[in-house]
Amino acid sequence: MSAIIRKGANPVLSNTVEYHGFVYVAGVTADDLSQDVSGQTQQILAKIDAALEEHGTDKTRLLQAQVWLKDIRDRDALNKLWVNWLPQGGAPVRACVEANMADPRHLVEIMVTACR
Template sequence: MAKITRMGSNQILSNSVEYHNFVFLAGITADDLSQDVSGQTRQVLAKIDAALEANGTDKSRLLNAQIWLKDIRDRDAMNKLWVEWLGDEGRPARACVEANMADPRHLVEIMVNACK
């Protein structure tokens, strides 16, 4: 039976799960919720980089991304940073939608899956 590796687990979720060289990250949000959508997006992308590295992969190996914005009108500001961060190495399949957030101060949440 293949091994499933969970990191950063609590009673509700794991921050990441690895199975058969696929890495699934939980939705990632900013820590400093006083920032605007650009500031929060920068934080989230840095946290994704760190989480992928902790799992032995990087953003060039992304398979898909799901992005939730509190206000879809922030899509252009978020996309500007997304495109800069992503570069030309590996554009994932992606969805971006407006959503009510668990904490109304959260302006963006991003969840990605990658392979090793």
């Protein structure tokens, strides 16, 4: 039986879970909530890079992404950074929706799944 590797676990969730070569990254939010959606997105993408690297993979192996925006009108600003961050020809399947955030200062949250 393959091991389930959980990192950054607390009673509510794990930051990442790896199983059978798949890496599931929990919804990632920015640390500096004074930033606009572009600033928060940059922070999130850097955190996703670090989480994937910790599991021996990277954004070239992305399979799926879920994006929540506080205001869907910020989608163009997010997409500009998203497209530049992704490897050419390596876009995962993705959903992007407007959502009420747990903390109103959060403007974006991104969750990804990748393989090793």
